[in-house]
Amino acid sequence: MPRMTMIEAIRSAMDVSMERDDDVVVFGEDVGYFGGVFRGTQGLQQKYGKTRCFDAPINESGIVGAAIGMAAYGLKPCVEIQFADYMYPAYDQLTQEAARLRYRSNGDFTCGITVRMPTGGGIFGGQTHSQSPEALFTHVCGLQVVVPSNPYDAKGLLIASIENPDPVIFLEPKRLYNGPFDGHHDRPVTSWAGHPLGEVPAEHYVVPLGKAVVRRPGSAVTVLAYGTMVHVAEATAEETGIDAEVIDLRTLMPLDLDTIVTSVKKTGRCLVVHEATLTSGFGAELAALVQEHCFYHLEAPVIRVAGWDTPYPHAQEWDYFPGPARVGRALRDMMET
Amino acid sequence: MTDGQRLSLHVPEPEVRPGGKPDFSNVPIPKAGSVRRPEVDVDPKEIRDFAYSIIRVLDREGEAVGPWAGSLTPEELMEGLKHMMLLRVFDSRMLMAQRQGKTSFYMQHLGEEAVSCAFRKALLPGDMNFPTYRQAGLLIAGGYPMVEMMNQIYSNDADPLKGRQLPIMYSAKDYGFFTISGNLATQYVQAVGWAMASAIKNDTKIAAAWIGDGSTAESDFHSALVFASTYRAPVVLNVVNNQWAISTFQGVARGGSGTFAARGLGYGLPSLRVDGNDYLAVHAVAKWAAERARRNIGPTLVEYVTYRVGAHSTSDDPSAYRPKEESEAWPLGDPVIRLKNHLIRIGTWSEERHKQMEAEIRDTVVAAQKEAERHGTLHSGGRPSMRDMFEGVYAEMPPHLKRQRQQAGV
Numbered sequence: 001m002p003r004m005t006m007i008e009a010i011r012s013a014m015d016v017s018m019e020r021d022d023d024v025v026v027f028g029e030d031v032g033y034f035g036g037v038f039r040g041t042q043g044l045q046q047k048y049g050k051t052r053c054f055d056a057p058i059n060e061s062g063i064v065g066a067a068i069g070m071a072a073y074g075l076k077p078c079v080e081i082q083f084a085d086y087m088y089p090a091y092d093q094l095t096q097e098a099a100r101l102r103y104r105s106n107g108d109f110t111c112g113i114t115v116r117m118p119t120g121g122g123i124f125g126g127q128t129h130s131q132s133p134e135a136l137f138t139h140v141c142g143l144q145v146v147v148p149s150n151p152y153d154a155k156g157l158l159i160a161s162i163e164n165p166d167p168v169i170f171l172e173p174k175r176l177y178n179g180p181f182d183g184h185h186d187r188p189v190t191s192w193a194g195h196p197l198g199e200v201p202a203e204h205y206v207v208p209l210g211k212a213v214v215r216r217p218g219s220a221v222t223v224l225a226y227g228t229m230v231h232v233a234e235a236t237a238e239e240t241g242i243d244a245e246v247i248d249l250r251t252l253m254p255l256d257l258d259t260i261v262t263s264v265k266k267t268g269r270c271l272v273v274h275e276a277t278l279t280s281g282f283g284a285e286l287a288a289l290v291q292e293h294c295f296y297h298l299e300a301p302v303i304r305v306a307g308w309d310t311p312y313p314h315a316q317e318w319d320y321f322p323g324p325a326r327v328g329r330a331l332r333d334m335m336e337t
Numbered sequence: 338m339t340d341g342q343r344l345s346l347h348v349p350e351p352e353v354r355p356g357g358k359p360d361f362s363n364v365p366i367p368k369a370g371s372v373r374r375p376e377v378d379v380d381p382k383e384i385r386d387f388a389y390s391i392i393r394v395l396d397r398e399g400e401a402v403g404p405w406a407g408s409l410t411p412e413e414l415m416e417g418l419k420h421m422m423l424l425r426v427f428d429s430r431m432l433m434a435q436r437q438g439k440t441s442f443y444m445q446h447l448g449e450e451a452v453s454c455a456f457r458k459a460l461l462p463g464d465m466n467f468p469t470y471r472q473a474g475l476l477i478a479g480g481y482p483m484v485e486m487m488n489q490i491y492s493n494d495a496d497p498l499k500g501r502q503l504p505i506m507y508s509a510k511d512y513g514f515f516t517i518s519g520n521l522a523t524q525y526v527q528a529v530g531w532a533m534a535s536a537i538k539n540d541t542k543i544a545a546a547w548i549g550d551g552s553t554a555e556s557d558f559h560s561a562l563v564f565a566s567t568y569r570a571p572v573v574l575n576v577v578n579n580q581w582a583i584s585t586f587q588g589v590a591r592g593g594s595g596t597f598a599a600r601g602l603g604y605g606l607p608s609l610r611v612d613g614n615d616y617l618a619v620h621a622v623a624k625w626a627a628e629r630a631r632r633n634i635g636p637t638l639v640e641y642v643t644y645r646v647g648a649h650s651t652s653d654d655p656s657a658y659r660p661k662e663e664s665e666a667w668p669l670g671d672p673v674i675r676l677k678n679h680l681i682r683i684g685t686w687s688e689e690r691h692k693q694m695e696a697e698i699r700d701t702v703v704a705a706q707k708e709a710e711r712h713g714t715l716h717s718g719g720r721p722s723m724r725d726m727f728e729g730v731y732a733e734m735p736p737h738l739k740r741q742r743q744q745a746g747v
Contacts, residue, residue: 033354034584034658051346055585057554057592058521086520089556124441124715126503128519279737308727308741314441315492315500315715316726319745 004200005192007177009151010040010116013158014078016204018048021076024162026053028063028080028116037082038118038177060090067113068098078162081117084171085131090115098167099142114161114168119147120228120275121312121321122175122185130312132227132276137169138253138285144168144209145252149176149230150197153250156207164209173227181228182235183323212256214263218245221269221334224260224286226252229273229322236327242335244271252282260286261293268299269334273327278306300337305330351586355656359666364642366668369396369615370403377629381607388598388608391642394617399678405621409458411685417458417616418676418686420478421450422695425673426702427473427483431490434706435504435651439714440490442504444470448646448664451616451672452577454478456545459623460513463542467515467528470505471577472547479512483702487709494719495712501725522548522555525574529564532572532630543571543630551582553597554590562638566604569635573626574606576638577613579645584658601638613643614669616676642669723747 004012017024026041032055035042044053056063060081067077081087087094094115101111121130137145146161146168148154154172161168175181179191192198215225216234220243223233230248237244245263249256264270270290272283283304290302305322313320352360372392375384394406401407409417428445435443446453453474460466466475476486485497489507492500498508508516515531518524528546535542548558553576565572576597580587587597594600601608607629611622619641626637644667648655655661680686713719727734727742734742 029582030584032348032585033350037583037653050348050350054348055589057590058551058582058585059554059556061556062554088520124503126442126506126519127501128503278741308745309738310726310730311501313501313726314503315496315721316723319723319726 001199002202003193003198004151004155005178005198006148006151006154006172007038007040009155009200010158010172011042011044012200012202013155013162014041014044015047017078017159017162018044018052020204023074024076024078025070026078026080027056029056029058029082031055031080036080038174040080040116060086061093064090064093064098064113064115067115068093068101068111071111071113072101072109076112076162078114078116081115083129084117084119084133085128087117087133091136094137094143094167094169095140099140102166103142110165111167112165114158114170116170116172118174119171120173120175121317122181122228124314124317126314127311132171132274132307134171134252135276135280135282138282142167143253145171146209146250147171147173147227147252148250149173149227149248150180150195151192151200152197153207155200156205157209157250159204160206160209163206168209171227175228180231183232183321184235185318185323207250209251210254210256211251212247212249212259214245214259215248216244216246218243219267220244221271221331222247222260222263222267224249224270224272226250226274229275232322232324232327233273236324236331239324240328240331242331244331257289257293260290264290264294265297268297270294270298270302271327271330271334272302272304273322274306275322276307277309278304279309281306300334303330303334349588349592351588351659353660353663355658355660357660359660359663361666361668364668367391367393369393370406372403372405374404377625377632378634379607381605384607385602388602388610389595391610391612392618392622393612393615394621395615395675395679399675399682401617401679405618408621408624409617411680411683413458414616414676414680415685417454417620418673418680419694419698420454420474421616421673421676422698423483423702424450424454424474424477426698427477427486430702430706431487432651434490434714438716439710440492440504441715442651443490444505444650445647446471446473448667448671449577449579449613449643450474451619451676452613452641452643455616455619456575456623458620459627460545463513464545465513465515465528465531465542466545466547467524467531468517468547469549469552469577470517471549473505473507475514476507476509476512479514481509481512481514483705484708487706488712491709491712491714492721493709493713494721495709496721499725499728500721501729521552522557526557526561526564529561529570529572532570533564533568536568536571536633541631543573543627545573545575547575547577549582550576550578550580550587550597551585551590553600562601562604562606565636566606571630571633572636573623573630574601574636574638576640577643578640579643581645581649581655581659583649583653596640598638598640606636606638608638608640610640610642612669613641614672614675616672617679644669
């Protein structure tokens with residue numbers, strides 16, 4: 001089976017989708033000739049022509065608004081916002097338009113768009129190239145939110161997103177594009193070449209939306225994670241020797257509650273980790289759901305480890321990032337409870 | 338399907354891509370001195386043609402010609418040359434520092450030094466710039482200490498911004514330099530608001546807004562033009578057209594508008610284009626526009642026609658999207674060489690003295706760099722404390738952040 005990095009898998013997902021369906025179009029800032037600043041669309045313009053893969057003016061509300069119009073016509077746009085931090089001008093289009101087209105027209109118009117955006121830190125991008133805004137999307141009724149953690153899932157989830165009849169926000173942890181990252185920033189970078197999930201079929205397949213997966217089975221505590229934090233959680237479990245069950249949520253909306261509840265009922269403990277800021281983060285939703293559904297099975301309070309409630313700093317990036325040290329401390333504390 | 342004409346989508350493309358021969362024959366360059374110089378209270382309707390021309394002062398022989406010449410003395414021009422050379426050497430040293438791993442990121446000005454350096458000389462103390470990431474000449478020409486800029490770039494323990502910001506995202510209120518944001522166009526309309534405030538308070542200060550060609554596509558650019566036009570805000574609306582927005586040529590943002598300056602016409606703004614590689618022309622036009630603002634006549638849109646010789650940032654390789662030779666084919670030349678040739682022509686300068694000054698400037702910048710590096714670089718030596726990360730989110734730290742800081746153990 002071919003091996004791919006996560007960015008190659010994402011590119012392959014668009015390639016396969018464009019090949020199968022003439023209605024799939026791809027556009028965004030620098031995505032045409034250049035192939036995207038992270039190379040996510042490299043080669044697509046040459047292969048499918050410039051009316052199916054093209055550069056957009058620097059105007060994010062324009063990119064999303066135009067995609068909505070195209071979807072209303074019947075196309076399946078998969079657009080790129082260069083960094084998730086640049087999506088705010090498009091927020092009106094996403095939250096009040098894309099999310100509600102089906103509802104307000106009673107299905108007369110629908111909005112099958114996919115909005116890709118690199119998310120998260122770990123590349124010294126400072127406060128405007130590092131944000132994790134997933135909670136700003138999960139709070140919006142009508143949007144679906146996907147965060148892959150590896151090449152195999154990224155391709156299958158992106159194809160599923162493009163084929164989905166409703167809008168999908170597809171958040172790509174940029175630190176994972178070229179290799180898995182467990183939070184040990186001072187160690188040599190690793191590539192996807194040696195990782196089992198770097199094996200990616202060249203052809204079409206889907207990873208369905210709304211399905212979490214147990215990444216590491218365990219009995220002592222459940223760790224709910226997505227994106228980069230899945231790797232941090234896995235590494236921390238190994239390093240601390242705490243038999244944690246690590247769940248990769250993959251899709252935040254719709255959420256696979258069954259997998260979460262089954263695991264927490266088994267382990268009796270739940271740690272929620274994300275890179276986004278703590279307050280009103282998606283972890284708050286997860287913690288609330290776990291206590292609603294698993295209260296009588298819990299042996300300790302649900303704990304969250306997240307980014308501090310500050311803008312993402314530049315120099316203090318690794319003080320900010322909820323790495324293995326912080327996750328490990330939380331795991332040990334929980335086990336003592 | 339109806340029997341109507343089959344439609345097709347127009348997607349603009351630059352004339353040339355890598356492997357092709359650079360061609361700027363589609364960029365009409367008017368002769369230096371050929372554009373008239375109206376009074377600042379001219380009716381904008383009478384100078385609509387300015388949005389399609391280019392105001393130029395220095396001709397090919399290095400002579401300053403036409404009605405826009407003469408806004409600066411030879412001494413002031415010497416100073417301007419020095420500022421541009423400082424900026425260029427500063428850039429080359431910091432670019433190298435980034436490659437050496439002393440910082441994470443850098444953005445240089447190569448080829449665009451005249452725009453911010455000359456513009457700064459048209460401002461007065463108290464005026465406020467809302468710059469993008471490619472106007473460090475405003476700081477250099479404004480006398481801001483280079484060491485402070487380097488401290489910020491290195492995110493070291495003397496960084497005035499405490500390591501919080503991406504390199505080159507300076508902030509210097511006392512030098513008329515608003516804090517730079519990493520996202521685009523947001524500050525263009527803020528400059529208009531600042532100018533409106535100055536007018537509300539019957540102050541004498543003016544504002545300058547800055548944006549690149551690509552970012553004029555953002556909605557905030559148009560918001561700024563509406564507000565500036567409606568309230569006749571005392572602001573100079575600068576558009577630096579350096580031809581490339583990362584890999585995207587200027588035609589994608591410009592669309593069917595003949596020029597970026599022409600965007601202003603629909604808003605009734607006097608809209609001028611100027612040779613951005615001509616220090617004298619930039620200064621003369623900046624002074625004209627600043628005077629309009631200062632005399633409460635209103636805003637002016639100025640497009641600086643220039644060329645980004647280097648990469649967008651240390652994160653891209655321009656040879657992937659444009660011919661390598663393109664910068665040499667750029668018809669407006671190099672701003673430093675053009676001003677140097679002018680100063681030699683008027684007899685105040687020589688090649689020898691120029692070489693000598695180059696060496697002096699290099700020494701000055703290297704000395705500043707050594708001083709900054711004594712405070713540390715991104716990955717070694719002194720660094721801002723983790724405590725700094727929690728400060729400054731609010732004027733007073735709320736309880737939840739105090740708890741988090743405590744949890745972090747700092």
